Amino acid sequence: MGKTIIMKIMERATGHPVQVGDRVWCNVDLASARDFGGINAVLEYEEEMGKEAKVWDPDKIAFTFDLQAPSHSEKVSNNQKIIREFAHRQGIRHLFDVNHGVGQHVMLEAGLIKPGDVVLGTDSHMNLLGSIGAFATGVGNSDVAASYVNGKAWFRVPETMRIHVTGTFPKGVYMRDLITRIIGDLGANGMDYLAVEFTGPTIERASIAERITLCSMITEMSGKIPLILPSGPSLDWLVERAGQEVLERTLQLQPDADAVYCRELSYDVSTLVPLASCPDAPANVKPVREVEGTAIDQVHIGSCSNGRFEDIQAAHKVLMAAGGKISPSVRVIITPTTREVQLACIEAGYAADFLKAGIIFTNPTCALCTAQHYGALGSGEIGIATNNRNFIGKVGKGSHTYLMSPASAMASAVQGVITDPRDLLK
Incomplete structure (x- = not known):
C-alpha cells in the first residue's frame, strides 16, 4: 500500500x-x-x-x-x-x-x-x-x-482526503470562493481529523497567497491538516526564503501512485460564482447574488485567510473600478498580514488610495478576527469580513458577519450594501 x-x-x-x-x-x-x-x-x-x-x-x-x-x-x-x-x-x-x-x-x-x-x-x-x-x-x-x-x-496518523481542482477562475471569482464552496458542500464536520491533499492544474499554478487562503479554512471543516506541495512560482518563492533543501523535500514527499484515500472530490472553478458564508457559520453558504442588497455597517479585509498582497490588490482593483470611493455609510478597515505586505502595498500606491477613500489602513496584525481588537462591531451591527470565522458575536456581542472574498467585500464597501463584485469589474 x-x-x-x-x-x-x-x-x-x-x-x-x-x-x-x-x-x-x-x-x-x-x-x-x-x-x-x-x-x-x-x-x-x-x-x-x-x-x-x-x-x-x-x-x-x-x-x-x-x-x-x-x-x-x-x-x-x-x-x-x-x-x-x-x-x-x-x-x-x-x-x-x-x-x-x-x-x-x-x-x-x-x-x-x-x-x-x-x-x-x-x-x-x-x-x-x-x-x-x-x-x-x-x-x-x-x-x-x-x-x-x-x-x-x-x-x-490521519486518513487522507484528496480534492482535485481544475479550470480558470472567472472574473470576480477567487480562491476564497472555492474554499467557501467546499465548506458549504462538506459542512462543519466534513473533514473530521482528516488530512486533505489539494491537487490539479488550478492548484499547481496557484500563488502562495491563494494556497494560504485555501488552507486557512480547513479548520472550519474540522480538518487536521491541508497539504499542498510547492510547485511553480510558489516553489521558487519558498526556495528563496528557506533554501535548497525545499527542493529535495518536495520530491521526497510526493504521494505514491497507489496511495489510498478515504474520499476523493473534484471541482471545476470555471463554473464558480462569488459566494458568501452567511451569519452565523462558515458552512451557511449562499451566492452573493442571493443576499445582495443587505445593508452593512463595516467591512474588514485582512486576517490570516486573506491579508496577503494579492488579496489587497484584488480589493484595490474593485475600489478603483468604482471611482476610488466607498459608501459614506460604511466603515472600512484593511489589515495586511505582515510588514512585508504592508510595505508592498505602500510601494504600489494602494495605501494612499485607501486613505484618500476614507479607508483605515492598519499595521499588520490578526486584527478583527475577534472582538479583542480595535474596530469591534456594536450590538445589532452587520459586518463583512475576509476572516475564517463568523460565529455570532465573535467580533462584537450581538453582531453578525458575512464572510467573503476581498473583492466581494470591497464591492459591498463601495455600494454600502452586499454587492457582487462582477457588477463593478465589467
Whole structure:
C-alpha cells in the first residue's frame, strides 16, 4: 500500500514506518506560540520545570505577537513582557514582536517553515502552513510547554482526503470562493481529523497567497491538516526564503501512485460564482447574488485567510473600478498580514488610495478576527469580513458577519450594501 503525504511526513518525524491510525511520537521542527496563549505555555513550563531549566532547543522555538499588537492593555503588556524575558533567558532568537504581523505568515516569510516540517502552535489555524507542505497544527498550551522539554509531540496518523481542482477562475471569482464552496458542500464536520491533499492544474499554478487562503479554512471543516506541495512560482518563492533543501523535500514527499484515500472530490472553478458564508457559520453558504442588497455597517479585509498582497490588490482593483470611493455609510478597515505586505502595498500606491477613500489602513496584525481588537462591531451591527470565522458575536456581542472574498467585500464597501463584485469589474 502506497503512502500519502502526511504518512511520509510522520515517518520522517518518527524515524520509522507508520500506518493510518497509529499513535506516534513525532520530533517537532518548530514550536511556536502567540502573545495570546504563549504566556500560559511559558508559565506552565516554568512552573513544572523551574525557571532555570533550559528548553530542548532554543532555535526550534518561536514567539509571535500578533493578536494584540501593539498591546491595548496593561495585562497584555505584562504578558508580552514575560514572554520577552523568557526568550532572552533561554536564548530564543525567533521572537517576532508587535511590529511583524500574523505569526504563520511571518514565519513563512522568514524561511522558518519547510515542506515536511512538524510545527506546533497555539493557534487553531496553524494548519494553513500546510500550504507549503508542512504538518502544522494548533495545540493546547500544555502541549507546547511539554514540547519545550524534549521536542516531541504525540499524534494519531490521519486518513487522507484528496480534492482535485481544475479550470480558470472567472472574473470576480477567487480562491476564497472555492474554499467557501467546499465548506458549504462538506459542512462543519466534513473533514473530521482528516488530512486533505489539494491537487490539479488550478492548484499547481496557484500563488502562495491563494494556497494560504485555501488552507486557512480547513479548520472550519474540522480538518487536521491541508497539504499542498510547492510547485511553480510558489516553489521558487519558498526556495528563496528557506533554501535548497525545499527542493529535495518536495520530491521526497510526493504521494505514491497507489496511495489510498478515504474520499476523493473534484471541482471545476470555471463554473464558480462569488459566494458568501452567511451569519452565523462558515458552512451557511449562499451566492452573493442571493443576499445582495443587505445593508452593512463595516467591512474588514485582512486576517490570516486573506491579508496577503494579492488579496489587497484584488480589493484595490474593485475600489478603483468604482471611482476610488466607498459608501459614506460604511466603515472600512484593511489589515495586511505582515510588514512585508504592508510595505508592498505602500510601494504600489494602494495605501494612499485607501486613505484618500476614507479607508483605515492598519499595521499588520490578526486584527478583527475577534472582538479583542480595535474596530469591534456594536450590538445589532452587520459586518463583512475576509476572516475564517463568523460565529455570532465573535467580533462584537450581538453582531453578525458575512464572510467573503476581498473583492466581494470591497464591492459591498463601495455600494454600502452586499454587492457582487462582477457588477463593478465589467
